[in-house]
Amino acid sequence: MTAHWTHGRSTRHQGAVCGADDGPRTRISDEPHLVTCPDCPNAAEIETIPDDATTGDPNVIDMLRDARNGHTRKISGVVVDATTAHAILTVYNAATPKTKAKIAGLPLTVMTSLAWNILRADSEREGPR
Numbered sequence: 391m392t393a394h395w396t397h398g399r400s401t402r403h404q405g406a407v408c409g410a411d412d413g414p415r416t417r418i419s420d421e422p423h424l425v426t427c428p429d430c431p432n433a434a435e436i437e438t439i440p441d442d443a444t445t446g447d448p449n450v451i452d453m454l455r456d457a458r459n460g461h462t463r464k465i466s467g468v469v470v471d472a473t474t475a476h477a478i479l480t481v482y483n484a485a486t487p488k489t490k491a492k493i494a495g496l497p498l499t500v501m502t503s504l505a506w507n508i509l510r511a512d513s514e515r516e517g518p519r
Protein backbone atom coordinates (compact mmCIF):
# COMPACT_ATOMS: atom_id res chain seq x y z
CA MET A 391 0.00 0.00 0.00
CA THR A 392 1.27 3.42 -0.88
CA ALA A 393 0.65 6.31 1.48
CA HIS A 394 -0.85 9.32 -0.17
CA TRP A 395 0.01 12.62 1.39
CA THR A 396 -1.55 15.93 0.69
CA HIS A 397 1.27 18.37 -0.03
CA GLY A 398 1.47 22.12 0.22
CA ARG A 399 1.70 24.04 -3.03
CA SER A 400 5.12 25.51 -3.70
CA THR A 401 5.58 29.20 -4.36
CA ARG A 402 9.00 28.68 -5.93
CA HIS A 403 8.49 25.85 -8.35
CA GLN A 404 5.74 23.74 -9.86
CA GLY A 405 4.20 21.14 -7.62
CA ALA A 406 4.60 20.27 -3.97
CA VAL A 407 6.71 22.31 -1.54
CA CYS A 408 8.76 19.25 -0.56
CA GLY A 409 9.34 18.28 -4.20
CA ALA A 410 7.36 15.02 -3.95
CA ASP A 411 5.83 13.90 -7.19
CA ASP A 412 3.65 10.82 -7.24
CA GLY A 413 2.54 11.71 -10.74
CA PRO A 414 -1.04 12.71 -11.50
CA ARG A 415 -2.16 11.22 -8.16
CA THR A 416 -0.19 13.82 -6.20
CA ARG A 417 -2.58 15.76 -4.04
CA ILE A 418 -1.62 19.38 -3.55
CA SER A 419 -3.59 21.85 -1.49
CA ASP A 420 -3.41 25.62 -1.06
CA GLU A 421 -5.02 25.23 2.34
CA PRO A 422 -2.35 24.61 4.99
CA HIS A 423 -4.70 22.74 7.35
CA LEU A 424 -5.29 20.06 4.68
CA VAL A 425 -1.58 19.33 4.27
CA THR A 426 -0.66 15.93 5.75
CA CYS A 427 2.83 15.49 4.28
CA PRO A 428 5.43 15.49 7.09
CA ASP A 429 8.08 17.08 4.85
CA CYS A 430 6.02 19.98 3.58
CA PRO A 431 5.92 22.23 6.68
CA ASN A 432 9.73 22.21 6.94
CA ALA A 433 10.10 22.64 3.22
CA ALA A 434 7.73 25.61 3.33
CA GLU A 435 9.93 27.25 5.97
CA ILE A 436 13.02 26.64 3.89
CA GLU A 437 11.29 28.21 0.90
CA THR A 438 10.93 31.47 2.78
CA ILE A 439 14.70 31.74 3.34
CA PRO A 440 16.13 33.89 0.55
CA ASP A 441 18.91 32.43 -1.59
CA ASP A 442 22.41 33.44 -0.51
CA ALA A 443 23.77 32.57 -3.92
CA THR A 444 22.64 31.08 -7.20
CA THR A 445 24.35 28.87 -9.77
CA GLY A 446 27.39 30.57 -11.29
CA ASP A 447 27.51 33.21 -8.54
CA PRO A 448 31.16 34.19 -7.88
CA ASN A 449 30.37 34.08 -4.15
CA VAL A 450 29.23 30.48 -4.22
CA ILE A 451 32.48 29.13 -2.74
CA ASP A 452 32.41 31.75 0.04
CA MET A 453 28.85 30.69 0.80
CA LEU A 454 30.00 27.06 1.02
CA ARG A 455 32.76 28.11 3.45
CA ASP A 456 30.13 29.83 5.61
CA ALA A 457 27.94 26.71 5.47
CA ARG A 458 30.90 24.53 6.45
CA ASN A 459 31.49 26.82 9.43
CA GLY A 460 27.98 26.17 10.68
CA HIS A 461 26.01 29.05 9.17
CA THR A 462 22.81 28.39 7.28
CA ARG A 463 23.41 29.12 3.63
CA LYS A 464 21.01 28.58 0.80
CA ILE A 465 22.18 28.21 -2.77
CA SER A 466 19.74 28.03 -5.68
CA GLY A 467 16.87 27.07 -3.40
CA VAL A 468 18.82 24.35 -1.56
CA VAL A 469 19.95 24.66 2.06
CA VAL A 470 23.54 23.43 2.30
CA ASP A 471 24.54 21.52 5.41
CA ALA A 472 28.05 21.62 6.85
CA THR A 473 28.87 18.04 5.81
CA THR A 474 27.96 18.66 2.18
CA ALA A 475 29.77 21.99 2.12
CA HIS A 476 32.86 20.33 3.60
CA ALA A 477 32.77 17.58 0.96
CA ILE A 478 32.50 20.08 -1.90
CA LEU A 479 35.27 22.27 -0.48
CA THR A 480 37.58 19.28 0.03
CA VAL A 481 37.28 18.44 -3.66
CA TYR A 482 37.40 22.12 -4.66
CA ASN A 483 40.57 22.83 -2.65
CA ALA A 484 42.36 19.85 -4.17
CA ALA A 485 41.51 20.93 -7.72
CA THR A 486 43.62 22.90 -10.18
CA PRO A 487 42.61 26.56 -10.76
CA LYS A 488 40.98 25.59 -14.06
CA THR A 489 38.94 22.82 -12.45
CA LYS A 490 38.10 25.11 -9.53
CA ALA A 491 36.50 27.58 -11.91
CA LYS A 492 34.56 24.74 -13.50
CA ILE A 493 33.33 23.39 -10.16
CA ALA A 494 32.29 26.86 -8.97
CA GLY A 495 30.05 27.25 -12.03
CA LEU A 496 28.17 23.97 -11.53
CA PRO A 497 24.65 23.81 -10.13
CA LEU A 498 24.80 22.87 -6.46
CA THR A 499 23.19 19.45 -7.00
CA VAL A 500 25.86 18.54 -9.56
CA MET A 501 28.62 19.93 -7.32
CA THR A 502 27.35 17.79 -4.46
CA SER A 503 27.16 14.51 -6.37
CA LEU A 504 30.52 15.22 -7.98
CA ALA A 505 32.11 15.78 -4.57
CA TRP A 506 30.64 12.63 -3.04
CA ASN A 507 31.59 10.53 -6.07
CA ILE A 508 35.19 11.70 -5.90
CA LEU A 509 35.45 11.26 -2.13
CA ARG A 510 33.84 7.82 -2.27
CA ALA A 511 36.20 6.72 -5.05
CA ASP A 512 39.13 7.96 -2.92
CA SER A 513 38.12 6.03 0.18
CA GLU A 514 37.53 2.85 -1.84
CA ARG A 515 40.99 3.13 -3.31
CA GLU A 516 42.53 3.52 0.13
CA GLY A 517 40.54 0.60 1.49
CA PRO A 518 39.41 0.13 5.09
CA ARG A 519 41.58 1.67 7.74
Ligand SMILES: [Zn+2]
Pocket residue numbers: 395396397398406407408409410427428429430
Ligand atom coordinates in the same frame (compact mmCIF):
# COMPACT_ATOMS: atom_id res chain seq x y z
ZN1 LIG B 1 5.09 17.08 0.77
